[in-house]
Amino acid sequence: MTELLLPFDPTRDGGLTARLTTALRDAVRQGRPPAGGRLPATRTLARDLGLSRGTVVEAYAQLVAEGYLVSTPGAGTRVADGITPRPPAPPPATTAPAVRYDLKPGTPDLALFPRAAWQTALRRALAATEHSALGYGDPAGHPALRAELAAYLGRVRAAAADPGRLTVVGGVAQGLALVVRRLVRHGHRTIAVEDPGSPGTFGLLRAHGIEPVGVPVDQHGLDVDALAATGARAVLVTPAHQYPTGVVLAPERRAALIGWARRTGALVIEDDYDAEFRYDREPVGCLQGLAPDLVVHLGSLSKSLAPGLRLGWAVLPEPMVEEFRTDKQYTDLGCSTLDQLAFARLLADGGHDRHLRAVRARYRARRDALTAALARHLPAAAVRGVAAGLHLHLDLPPGCTEPAVVEAAAARGVRVDPVAPTRLALPGPPALVLGYAGLTERQLAHAADLLAEAVTEATG
Known part of the structure; x- marks a missing residue:
């Protein structure tokens, strides 16, 4: 029988059985004793620890049920085969200079999140919501939020949005992943992107099976002639404020981009990630408003409110709607209903504005x-x-x-x-x-x- 070194203090507060079970589980995970090793008899361990035998029996039984131990009548209790000891903790990392x-x-200033307004909107939404709304809802999003969002995007972003073509998603990342899933299903292997662009987005695209192909960005935005030369039939752009250069896509480039998409039957995906923040004039209208049959419009609350909400939207060309919503349904069954209703209330009462x-x-x-x-x-x-x-x-x-x-x-x-x-x-x-x-x-x-x-x- 392997000696069991068990750090256990019976005088500490808390349930004895629960604390003994945790101590035994940790010992097994650390390879004390190793797989196949025998544990002390229950009477022996109880005497050594100053516990009742019933406490030890119950702890052993719990770990047998969890698969850590095997108990055989007449042969005692041993560690189950196949238990892999937990690796030692890595050495502490070199301390980096403190970030001042x-x-x-x-990321926006999270301290500016309107906690009081959100709390009020959530409370009012809860008070007015039927019990049935808390079940599995429409994976495309709650009708109240889709209606408010369609009106908001039409008013603020000049989008050609209606609730029937709008799907609530878990941020732009999920919206883009669902669009890419459809592209790959329909034979796309590449997608044109702005170069330079977001490294995180490049990684997301590759993770979902499509390779980003860079298109140069100059002082007027995406070079559409260079885009045409790539042979890609889909492009991801940030026309309101290109990342990282900050360029706003020039009017002539907008027209050229829509013309390219219409000639080639390509899809334009618009990431409208921080368009609400324009300082020298009113924010430029979104690209989707120019060609709703060619452009997927993606937006979220990650910059305007907080990324932790994981709420966003996708306004889709009509032929994409059903397939996109099916993919959304089988991805997560829909976004949080309560958060959707709170945001709908915030839009309706002007709190978001x-x-x-x-x-x-x-x-x-x-x-x-x-x-x-x-x-x-x-x-x-x-x-x-x-x-x-x-x-x-x-x-x-x-x-x-x-x-x-x-x-x-x-x-x-x-x-x-x-x-x-x-x-x-x-x-x-x-x-x-x-x-x-x-x-x-x-x-x-x-x-x-x-x-x-x-x-x-x-x-x-």
């Missing part, structure tokens, strides 16, 4: 603070993409590399993202993507000062 100022793009007006003013002030500080401390670095969104594109001055600047900034407690990972194939000058949504104006000014020090060190 996080300029990573992609009020929230957007408030945070848009905050984000504009933060953008202004960062751009002013960069102009003061890094006059040789060009700033792009300031008209919209929640991030800036900073072209680094000659003589420094992205890794050197990122490392020097991290040593000063400033987290920044390099542009290189956003490029599929096309090289480009060194640059950074700076998110400014989560920091105050004073913090952004100090972060820019520290970043300028990092650039100076990396250049020298």
